[in-house]
Amino acid sequence: MTGPAVVMDDVAQAVDDIIARIGKSLVVGLPLGLGKPVELVNALYARATQDSSLQLKILTALSLEKPTGGSAIESAFLKPFVGRVFGGVPQLDVIADLRANRLPANVQVCEFFFRPGAFMDNAHAQQHYISSNYTHAARDVFNHGCNVVAQMVCQRETPEGTRYSLSCNPDTPPELVDMLRASGRPHVVVGVVNQNLPFMFNDAEVGPEAFHIVVDHARYTTPLFSNPKLGVTxxxxxxxxxxxxxxxxxxxxxxxxxxxGDAIVYAAQLRHARNADYLRVLGDCGILANSxxxxxxxxxTEPFAQGLYGATEMFVDGYLHLLRSGILKRRVHDFWALQQLVNEGRCDPDHVTPQVLDDLASLGVRVIRGADFKVLQHHGLFNDETGYDEGHIIAPDGTRVIANVADPHARQVMADQCLGQRLRNGIVLHGGFFLGPLDFYEGLRRMPxxxxxxxxxxxxxxxxxxxxxxxxxxxxxxxxxxxxxxxxxxxxxxxxxxxxxxxxxxxxxxxxxxxxxxxxxxxxxxxxxxxxxxxxxxxxxxxxxxxxxxxxxxxxxxxxxxxxxxxxxxxxxxxxxxxxxxxxxxxxxxxxxxxxxxxxxxxxxxxxxxxxxxxxxRHNLPERLERQLAGFKRQQLFPDFPFGTDLKDEEVMLGKVLKAVKKRADTTPKWQLAWAALRPGASNIPPSARPYLDWLALAHPRTLQDRVARALVVQALKDHP
Incomplete structure (x- = not known):
């Protein structure tokens, strides 16, 4: 960018500015998942529905939608949960219309990753899908003519001025912007501030010059879309x-x-914190014998003494649990030779000695370039008082030596004055994007x-x-x-x-x-x-x-x-x-x-x-697995929701009931279902079942289908006290 962004407080104004800069053929690249600036996208889509001369093409992935039921009963079941967990979360109007097959002719939506199973029978989505490796996504969006890049960001004030964080999605937008800059193609980069996003540092942090337009108003600090926990079977x-x-x-x-993913994290925690139980489970389940x-x-199978480092496209909340458990703790550094010395035990991150200079030379690192010096100083190998100038190291006392660890005099000056005491700024996890439950976002926001x-x-x-x-x-x-x-x-x-x-x-x-x-x-x-x-x-x-x-x-x-x-x-x-x-x-x-x-x-x-x-x-059967874990579950191991859930206890119970209802409905002849609903006494409902029938809008069935559903629910409630 040539200067700091224009800051405005309304997405409609941003749409006006985008059209004034680009024209009426807009090809919009959006992040996958959480980072979509929903209000801006809705404003763009509204403008396109009002003006058929505006051509709008949206390129993205993993468009998020509130859960809806596949039937009236499931919708009624989900209503209180959706209201509680997704209340105030803005929804993408264009995706709702895509699902309803009512997109106008001047609007296209192309995705390279669907929410699993979400668009199996949607012709527009299937026909406009782009099959792409994640590493090719920015290239493919660029090749479609992208001229608008927009995403949700957060900001904070610092002594150096306003800083922004790409937070949940520095995965592909910066690469796409670099392509646009290099191509000379007219384009606009827009950030919409949502202060509920956690401020992430390092590569995710940028200055105002990263954007042409920033939309910043409290009305756009809305609740974040969450991905509630599912049960672990x-x-x-x-x-x-x-x-x-x-x-x-x-x-x-x-x-x-x-x-x-949750099951792996839980098992890793069990291995680390309750190793005797872990080994007992592995033995009883035949895992040690077979593998x-x-x-x-x-x-x-031992606890994690050195710990793990995470390199993952998706930063899931499981990593936060591993961090809190003391498992995710292996730090990496951005200079290959330094990292190799750490890996080989030749450089103790907590106690740097002059031997590290000889060891660097043994790996072929002799002349230290300016960029390398900057990285090594960032990681604490050189102290903050040491400088660099045109191929020379400037020691704290002003001594100037050639930046070459193979030179005896230079190496001695570095050893005497320039080394730090310990390494710093190591990274325990590199991630591309994040999405998770509400407590995950809260944990990131509260993190020191x-x-x-x-x-x-x-x-x-x-x-x-x-x-x-x-x-x-x-x-x-x-x-x-x-x-x-x-x-x-x-x-x-x-x-x-x-x-x-x-x-x-x-x-x-x-x-x-x-x-x-x-x-x-x-x-x-x-x-x-x-x-x-x-x-x-x-x-x-x-x-x-x-x-x-x-x-x-x-x-x-x-x-x-x-x-x-x-x-x-x-x-x-x-x-x-x-x-x-x-x-x-x-x-x-x-x-x-x-x-x-x-x-x-x-x-x-x-x-x-x-x-x-x-x-x-020859005995690989589900019932054998249930027997193997049954005793451990009685000892409070392997719970249904190892990391909690946004569901209330009665929602968990009723969810199991509805699964049983569906299974019985799918496997029972229709005449038997009808007889169960119409037989004498079928309308005698136990008092304990009435609150659940009210919840599911089945207390007063109007149709035979409703009566069948009521009978199935009542029976399932008896079977699941």
Missing amino acids: TPDYLIGLHASTLIKDGGTLQLGIGAL GELIKDLGG EDQARQICMTGVSKINQLDRNPRLYRQQRVHARFMNTGIMATLSGAVCSDGLDDLRVVSGVGGQYNFVAMAHELPTGRSILMVRAVRDKGGKAGPSSNIVFNYGHTTIPRHLRDIVITEYGIADLRSRTDAEVIKALLNIADSRFQDGLMAAAKHAGKLEPGYQIPDAF
């Missing part, structure tokens, strides 16, 4: 337990959102500044690949465990995570491919894809296997196969033959489907005819 916990054993102390961790050698080679500065929200190009600085990132990301979720795994080791074989998109590639490919490039890195072995959506079809012989859509190709985990175990697929891969995956498949999968592999000539699955893996 027994299969989720078993996957989390297996995954936790592959985490190397002193290593690097990448996690995703949802129940599986002991792999755990010994790749991970561990010195601790908040240990978290670096930054560009996705810095996190999801090695390209920007391979030598540094290889040193920072030692023993990396990149943990992501898949929908299905084929017997070839390919994984489907984002779409179906009928070309419909479930979510998006996001950064999954990036992390898998990076794991293969890092000497000690591993990709871990977690797939629930079985899914059961109810209905007459019953359960089906997520380990399949083959599938017509692939997110991660077979040649990048690595580690796959289901609730039944760990399959190490790296460097294995096709037959070995098939055998490993059969071992972690649900036993109800193992024979069919094995027969298909034999028919294709990929397994020897006489092969049989070992007896140890």
